[in-house]
Amino acid sequence: MWPLLAMWLASVYAVASVVCYMVYAVDKAAARRGERRIPERVLLLIGLLCGWPGGWLAQRRLRHKTAKTSFQVKFWLTVAVNLAALGWLCWGY
Incomplete structure (x- = not known):
């Protein structure tokens, strides 16, 4: 079960990370253009x-x-929540 779960989780994180990177890139481009x-x-x-x-x-x-401190605080809080959920999923039940 663990190898299958690990492969599934790695795939989810990989796809979500690519999507997230692309969304950040689109937002950065819009910021540069003033859109x-x-x-x-x-x-x-x-x-x-x-x-x-x-x-x-x-x-x-x-x-x-x-450079935006308020965003960084929120970002790292979401990372902590995500990792806590991952820990619960892998070891909590």
Whole structure:
């Protein structure tokens, strides 16, 4: 069971991370052009739904949302919640 669960979780995180990275990139491009932005709650929700590794990578590579302290606090809270849920899923029941 564990190898199957691990493969499934890795796939979910990989897909969600790619999606999250792309959404951050779209938001960064919109910011540069002065166009309508993607709401922060959407970025945070995608991160919460297993996309946070891609969001973290996008923040570093694109230098996007790194200076806004309020966003960073919320981002890391969603990471903590996601990891707590992962821990519960893997070891809690």
